[in-house]
Amino acid sequence: MIQYTGYLAIHKFEAELERELEIRGLTVALKKDRLYLVEGQHPPLIWAQMTAFEMEFESVTSINDAARKLKARGRNWGLFTVGSHRRAELIQSELPKLNTKPILFRHPLPTTPMGFWTLWEPDQILMTTKTSSPFALGEMDFQEDKVMPPSRAYLKLWEFFTVYAPEAIHGGTSIDVGSCPGGWTWVLRTLEFDKIISVDKAPIEKRIMDMGRIDFRKESAFGLDPNDFAEIDWFCSDIICYPERLLNLVKRFRDSGKVKNFVCTIKYQSETDWEQTLKFLEIPNSRIVHLHHNKHEVTWFLKGDQQ
Ligand SMILES: C[S@@+](CC[C@H](N)C(=O)[O-])C[C@H]1O[C@@H](n2cnc3c(N)ncnc32)[C@H](O)[C@@H]1O
Incomplete structure (x- = not known):
């Protein structure tokens, strides 16, 4: 039986996923709506909100038959409809209810596998119990x-x-560049x-400053000299700038050997800058993901235990 890797493109970023598939040399065998199927086993992609592994087709004779076949394989099923919407919803309503409660910051992730299915044709389901996320369709929500x-x-x-990066943090220093009005500094x-060093050309909000342990520096992040710092546990950047500028800044700090971990938002103008994005990925052991809370931007990170 043919197995597929299913990539569910992020709404409005289908072109990014298509380009990434091309860059990775992956040929799309089948596609409906935002769901792209590639034959064989392949890794998750940046612009897929969820990757579904080992997807298989199966014939079904009725709504009950489809629900029975899904329940026989697993408990949790995220549905993405590509057609026959009403019929698909009726099948989904026969499956166990999903826990869709928003989670708390740093709450352990669900451990029950999250399946993914779609009604490809009225009499044919496409399904897998193996996906890249414990959340239905990769959509995670917080209790804000x-x-x-x-x-x-x-x-x-x-x-x-x-x-x-769910590991516990025990003291140390973090730096937040491009920090105004202070959301990331607050999280840190x-x-x-x-200690949190917070850098922006514009000030962060007073109520965040008043929390203490924050060293705010009103200057350009691009003028910072890594030699002026002691050890930095986390280098965090959400600066609005060209990816190339951010890459140079990251390289300068990485080459200094002072930074253990990095997490940076790579922000794009109208076009996704693939050339610079791929250069970020050349930094050994680093990864790029499109967080559920990212817009036309991605998150590059490098963890010390992997350097
Ligand atoms: C998207 S906002 C950051 C939001 C912030 N992370 C938060 O959680 O509130 C981007 C910030 O980058 C800052 N920025 C742009 N160029 C900068 C530079 N050269 N040095 C420092 N900050 C810069 C802007 O002033 C802006 O406040």
Whole structure:
């Protein structure tokens, strides 16, 4: 039986996924709506909100038959409809209810596998129990803090430190460049760092400064000299700038040997800058992901234990 790797493109970023498939030399065998199928086993891609491994087709004779076949394989099923929407929803309603409660920052991730299925034709399902995310269709939502963070940018760092860097933090220093109005600095302040260096040409909000342990520097991040710093545990950047400028800044700090971990948003203008994006990936052991809370931007990171 033919197995496929399914890539669910992010809404409005289908062109990015198509370009990435091309760059990776992956040929699309079948496609419906935002779902792209490639024969064989392949790794997750940046611009897929979820990657579904070992997908298989199976014939079904009725709504009950489809629900029975899905339930026989697993408990949790995220549905993406590509047609026959009503019929697909009826099948989904026969499956166990999903826990869709928004999660807390740093809450352990669900451990039950999250399946993915679609009704490809009225009498044919496409399914797998193996996906890249424990959340249905890769969509994770937080119980938001509507009081403290001065911008919604904090959700990116919440997602990053919940999904990709859940390890405990014991003191140390973090630096947040491009920090105004203070969402990321606030997140770092709620973690266990001894000191947060916050850098922007514009000030961060007073209520964040008033939390203490924050050393705010009103200057351009591009003028910073790594030699002026002691050890930095986390270098965080959400600066709005050309990817090439960010790459040069990151390289300067990485070459200094002072930084253990990096997490940086690579922001794009109207076009996705693939040339610079691929240069970021040349930094050994680093990764790029498109967080659920990223827009036309991606998150590059490098963890010390992998350097
Ligand atoms: C998207 S905002 C950051 C939001 C922030 N992470 C938060 O959570 O509130 C981007 C910031 O980059 C800053 N920025 C742009 N160029 C900069 C530079 N050369 N040095 C420092 N900050 C810069 C802007 O002033 C702006 O505040």
